[in-house]
Amino acid sequence: MNFKFQPWFPVLFFGLFLLLGLAIVDDYGISWDESIQRRHGRVSIDYAAEKLGVDNYTKLEPDWDLEDYQWSNYGMIYQITANLLEQAFGWEQDFYRYYKLRHVMNFLLLWLAMMYFYRTVKLRFPDHEWYPLLGTLALILSPRIFAHGFYNPKDHILLVFYLISVFTLLRFLRHRTWRNLVFHAFATGLALNTRLPALIVPLTTICILGFELLRERKFIGQNLGWLGVYLPLAIAFMVPFFPFLWEDTFTRLIAAFSEMSDFEWDSHVLLFGDNLHALDLPAYYIPAWILITTPIIYLLLMFTGIFATLKNMIGSMRDLRLWRNDDELSDFAQLGLSIGPILVVIILHSTLYNGWRHLHFVYPGLVYLLMIGFDYAQRNWARQQVQRVVFGAALLFTAVQMVRYHPHQNVYFNEAIQGEPLMVRFEMDYWGTGFRDAFLQLADQIPEGEVRSVKCEIWPCKDNFYSLPPEAKAKLRLEGAWHKADYLATNFTYANSRYDRRDLKLHFANPAVEIAPGGHLIIGVYKLKEE
Structure with missing residues (x-):
């Protein structure tokens, strides 16, 4: 970029984003799950109050018992916090205020996540000052992710803490200190407290350290120590915010994972005009939703980033490795953390709800790969200036589209979808x-x-x-x-x-x-x- 980067640009960028979000937060409506999730939080608070012996506490009516509650196996850190805040402000009977409170919370978490994504891209490209801002802007200018950032009380919360835990993992892999490991364990515990699919973060951490343990003999003592401490520490950070696990922790934790894998939703979803049974979704279901709801230039750069990462992996395999340096390790980890959950859903034939919101948490990793693709194109393809203009034009065009759709960016489709009214062909x-x-x-x-x-x-x-x-x-x-x-x-x-x-x-x-x-x-x- 010819325009000189200034150190205060990120401060201005995130300041303007904060002001924008707070200005439009009241434009968004109430989603199906918000009242349900609010009740989940209150049931968990009732349980915690009883276990802690809190006096002068009025329980929720009807009297739900977390022990027998259908959703007891879900982490409730966000829902508990939101309920405690609405009680502190005295807004328990004021629908307008307690929903607005949650939307403000959702946006502030989105804002926090964007700052961690900025740091993630900066960790990968320390010598490219513009890349972190460009990557973060591309993530913000992702219509469906942006809209869900205001009102989605569960999938969006997983995205936030998953993103943060991925940053702490990549930082630990570059700078291996006990301090960074503790931070990563803490972030992992919070991510597991949102939704259990975040389990892929500790699995990735363990697999990378385990592979090094087998491949790099000099890391044996160090990696054994980290492996021995990391997972117990992550669980220890998880449990305080997960009241259902306060008793019989390991049995209930195993039951929670088992229930997650066996979850059933006997209903139908709509895609390309086909009424599909949620228990028997085709393998293309999630890839199709991602392809038709992501800006086309983003997709091209994501595929370029995946190609570049796989190319490096294949080059490393000649030496019986999967990566040769810290950059390739970060790219390998992001590839697994982004593509891995999609493949797991396809292979396990998992039950999914409408659209691909259950897998929104992988999207920041795809945007990371987008920046890998952009960097690869800049280094290997001719006409760098043209590439920059095209990417900038794509960001500007997407921003204009988001303004046109406001506040309904959640129904954005890219230009590949045309023809018959969309409401008879897709979930809107x-x-x-x-x-x-x-x-x-x-x-x-x-x-x-x-x-x-x-x-x-x-x-x-x-x-x-x-x-x-x-x-x-x-x-x-x-x-x-x-x-x-x-x-x-x-x-x-x-x-x-x-x-x-x-x-x-x-x-x-x-x-x-x-x-x-x-x-x-x-x-x-x-x-x-x-x-």
Whole structure:
């Protein structure tokens, strides 16, 4: 880059990102899982309060018992923290405030994760001052990841702590001190406390140290010591934030891993117009979602980065190694931590929910490989300036697209997807976050002092109604009976709704509000009564 890098650029970059996020945090709606995850946290707090003998504590009604609770095997560090904060502020009965609190928390965690990603890229490219900022900007300008960073209470939390634990691993592999190992163990414990798929981080750590133990004889004593301390320390950091593991720790931990591997969700998902059973997904399911929801230039650079990393690995294998230096070790680790979970899901035929949000946590690693690809292209291909212009143009174009879609970047598709209405071919706003935007627009249409009733076709619609600002909520009320309601609100979850809207049948011919980011319909409010 010809433009000289200044030391204060990162401070300005992250300062502006913080201000932007806090300015738009209230634009995002409530996702399907937020109320569920809130209850999970409260059940864990009830259990912890009982075990700690906390007096004058009012338990959740109905009286849930964590011992028999269906979701007891999930780490609850985020949910517990959010519940304690809402209680501290006295917002337990204020839907608008306690959901906004969680969205602010989600964004602040995203902001923190971006700083750690910056440090990760800087660790790999210490002599390329612009690379860490470019990589971090590419990660921020990833539409679906950006949107989920405001309201996803579980997959996004895993992404954050997975990213941080990967940074601590790469730092430890470059600078092998006991201090860095302890930090890595702490980050691993936090990651395991979010979602158990983070198990791949300690597995990768152990495999790398174990391989060195076999390959590099000089590391035997050192690596044995680290292997003996790391995993017990990570579990020790995990348990305090995981109340269910306070008793019978190892038996319950094994049960949690077993339940994760046997999890079933007997439902269907939509991809390319095919209604697929979640228990029998094709091998292309996750790769397809990644390919159609990631900007195309990003994909080309990611594949280049994967090629460069594999090329180095093949070169190393001539010496019976997998890497020859610290840079190649970092790339090898990121390749495994990013591609590995995708391969595991395919090989194990894992059950997945809508889209690829369960595997969002691998995406920062793919962006890391994107920067490996960009660096490889700069070093090996002609016309470096053209490559920079193309990458810069891709970042700018994606930013413009995200502004167009705002606040519905969660339904972004790249330019490869064209043709028939997307809502009859793909999962769109399956979590219903767009209901909030629709309700706000509907409220603007209703004269002051008047009230209209709305029939919700699906549950998240109700949570978005409850979380409305008071002035908008005053103009609307929920109605359970179709024949009494003025409007129907839907996110087209059901097939008949999708096709009836496409063909403009029944009430779908009378829209009051339709949310269509990028021209793709995701939410509609339709008149059930003639005015």
